Amino acid sequence: MKYLLSLDTPLKHFLNITLEIEKVNMPYIDLKLPIWRPGRYEAANYSKNIQKISARDYEGNVLNYEKLNSSCWRIQTDGATTILIDYNYYAHQMDAGNSWYGEKQVYINFVNCMLYNEERLKGPCEVVLDIPKKYTVACGLEKTNTGLKAKNYYELADSPMIASDTLQHFTYKVGNTDFHIWIQGNHSLDSETLLNDFRKFSLYQIGVMGELPTKDYHFLFQITPNKFYHGVEHGNSTVICIGPGVDLKTKDLYSEFMGVSSHELFHAWNILKIRPKELMPYNFGQPAVFPTGFVAEGFTTYYGDLFLVQSGVFDKAWYFNELNKLFLRHFLNYGRLNNSVVDSSLDLWVDGYQPSAPHKKCSIYAEGAMVALTLDLMIRHLSNNKRSLDDVMRQLWNDFGKKEIGYSIEDIQQVCEQIYGASLKDYFQDHVYGTKPKEEIVQELIDTVGCILELTDSEQALERELGIKVTYDGTDCVVVLISPDSLGENIFSVKDKILKINGQDPTEEYAKNLKGGKWDFEIERNYELKKVEIETTGQSYWKKYSIIQKENPSQKQRDSFEKWLSVSFD
Numbered sequence: 177m178k179y180l181l182s183l184d185t186p187l188k189h190f191l192n193i194t195l196e197i198e199k200v201n202m203p204y205i206d207l208k209l210p211i212w213r214p215g216r217y218e219a220a221n222y223s224k225n226i227q228k229i230s231a232r233d234y235e236g237n238v239l240n241y242e243k244l245n246s247s248c249w250r251i252q253t254d255g256a257t258t259i260l261i262d263y264n265y266y267a268h269q270m271d272a273g274n275s276w277y278g279e280k281q282v283y284i285n286f287v288n289c290m291l292y293n294e295e296r297l298k299g300p301c302e303v304v305l306d307i308p309k310k311y312t313v314a315c316g317l318e319k320t321n322t323g324l325k326a327k328n329y330y331e332l333a334d335s336p337m338i339a340s341d342t343l344q345h346f347t348y349k350v351g352n353t354d355f356h357i358w359i360q361g362n363h364s365l366d367s368e369t370l371l372n373d374f375r376k377f378s379l380y381q382i383g384v385m386g387e388l389p390t391k392d393y394h395f396l397f398q399i400t401p402n403k404f405y406h407g408v409e410h411g412n413s414t415v416i417c418i419g420p421g422v423d424l425k426t427k428d429l430y431s432e433f434m435g436v437s438s439h440e441l442f443h444a445w446n447i448l449k450i451r452p453k454e455l456m457p458y459n460f461g462q463p464a465v466f467p468t469g470f471v472a473e474g475f476t477t478y479y480g481d482l483f484l485v486q487s488g489v490f491d492k493a494w495y496f497n498e499l500n501k502l503f504l505r506h507f508l509n510y511g512r513l514n515n516s517v518v519d520s521s522l523d524l525w526v527d528g529y530q531p532s533a534p535h536k537k538c539s540i541y542a543e544g545a546m547v548a549l550t551l552d553l554m555i556r557h558l559s560n561n562k563r564s565l566d567d568v569m570r571q572l573w574n575d576f577g578k579k580e581i582g583y584s585i586e587d588i589q590q591v592c593e594q595i596y597g598a599s600l601k602d603y604f605q606d607h608v609y610g611t612k613p614k615e616e617i618v619q620e621l622i623d624t625v626g627c628i629l630e631l632t633d634s635e636q637a638l639e640r641e642l643g644i645k646v647t648y649d650g651t652d653c654v655v656v657l658i659s660p661d662s663l664g665e666n667i668f669s670v671k672d673k674i675l676k677i678n679g680q681d682p683t684e685e686y687a688k689n690l691k692g693g694k695w696d697f698e699i700e701r702n703y704e705l706k707k708v709e710i711e712t713t714g715q716s717y718w719k720k721y722s723i724i725q726k727e728n729p730s731q732k733q734r735d736s737f738e739k740w741l742s743v744s745f746d
């Protein structure tokens with residue numbers, strides 16, 4: 177399949193694409209557009225961006241077509257052996273998985289917009305780029321004199337491109353691997369610090385896994401002027417959309433920037449190569465449903481941060497802060513008690529990326545990272561620190577990833593058991609297929625590395641005293657979540673607007689610092705006003721767990737801590 181890509185005017189944001197298919201010997205040919213993209217397992221509806229489409233033969237005679245469904249067109253060939261399909265694509269969505277064409281750049285995720293013929297997925301693809309001559313092209317694909325070429329459609333769909341005359345380019349080498357950092361957009365990063373830190377975590381990850389699956393790797397950064405955080409993984413590249421660019425040198429945003437970069441690089445092994453069997457190969461025309469999202473995203477979330485402390489990019493205080501954020505996402509999500517991490521993986525297509533009923537689901541990212549953390553500490557403890565989850569990942573790479581064999585959830589349990597050296601049947605029943613609370617197992621396991629969980633009250637009075645979480649939508653104070661079995665559960669409803677508390681406006685500052693006692697509320701529910709009186713009981717809701725180091729750990733706990741994080745306990 178050969179694509180010619182040209183541009184409409186930048187303010188219109190349309191890409192013009194002509195797909196040329198040769199050696200057609202059928203009365204008709206079906207062309208499809210992917211309905212989802214790897215990395216986001218939900219309906220994407222890219223076809224909404226195609227404004228018009230037409231077909232012709234090599235001489236320019238119009239060929240008729242009919243639309244079979246929202247993402248499939250059947251072209252009547254009329255005996256032509258070469259057919260050309262002309263269409264345009266509205267590229268006007270900036271994030272890590274979509275496409276954008278504007279005054280400063282052309283940025284394309286080919287999976288969004290390149291039509292394919294099912295029978296030709298495994299054949300070579302070529303993209304001829306008719307874009308401004310002064311543009312530099314950043315892409316993981318092989319470059320040609322006229323554009324880009326891919327071994328097959330899968331590789332094309334997996335290789336986003338940024339073309340612009342304001343791209344910044346940095347390179348570094350680890351072993352035989354060439355790493356490229358491409359930055360589009362204004363930022364405040366210091367390039368020397370950036371390269372040092374990237375070199376550190378890349379070297380460390382390759383050290384743990386033994387080898388990188390590709391000979392080169394490209395970080396494609398879209399730096400936005402507004403607040404943004406989104407990354408998508410690919411075989412030999414990633415797109416990371418992050419902002420605001422001016423804040424990138426601040427500790428908080430730099431930490432997120434490094435966190436997502438380390439996470440996406442680890443995906444080059446975990447999911448791009450070590451891949452669930454249900455995604456082998458990708459079927460772009462069918463919903464992607466698999467039970468092991470917690471391995472793909474959760475293990476990657478755990479390792480993304482862990483590698484940054486182990487490789488010395490950040491210190492242990494930083495890592496504990498990240499672990500505490502994970503604990504908030506885990507322990508304060510009551511959905512974990514209703515649906516397992518496998519349930520949530522299977523439901524990704526339904527509600528993986530959007531709100532569902534309160535306390536319905538757990539996150540494959542956070543819950544999967546809890547599974548990774550507990551398994552890692554279990555393996556380390558039982559093997560006297562001779563083995564770890566690293567061995568599981570290496571074995572998955574050698575037995576599955578490298579051989580391009582998809583894994584099943586049973587394979588994951590089996591490899592974990594092999595490395596652990598004992599049965600994990602109960603663990604998997606309780607914590608992977610089941611919804612057993614993790615308070616106890618986490619306490620036990622972090623004790624093996626000389627740490628304890630500390631429980632503290634919420635600083636927000638409404639959360640602490642009533643069990644209700646609110647957000648501020650402009651000046652409106654709105655109830656968004658209510659703790660099960662809390663005082664607020666029988667008084668408030670999600671979406672209630674709190675108008676007054678004790679006659680006062682419920683500003684963030686006022687609501688946060690309320691003292692317990694008798695409270696009068698004026699609320700608006702379904703456009704009706706209500707008044708309620710509440711007396712707090714002193715019981716505390718939405719309590720927070722955080723990890724802290726013990727004051728007097730044993731030598732063994734101290735050693736285990738140091739082996740786990742590669743930093744000194746003190």
Ligand SMILES: [Zn+2]
Nearest residue numbers: 439443473476
């Ligand atoms: Zn990820």
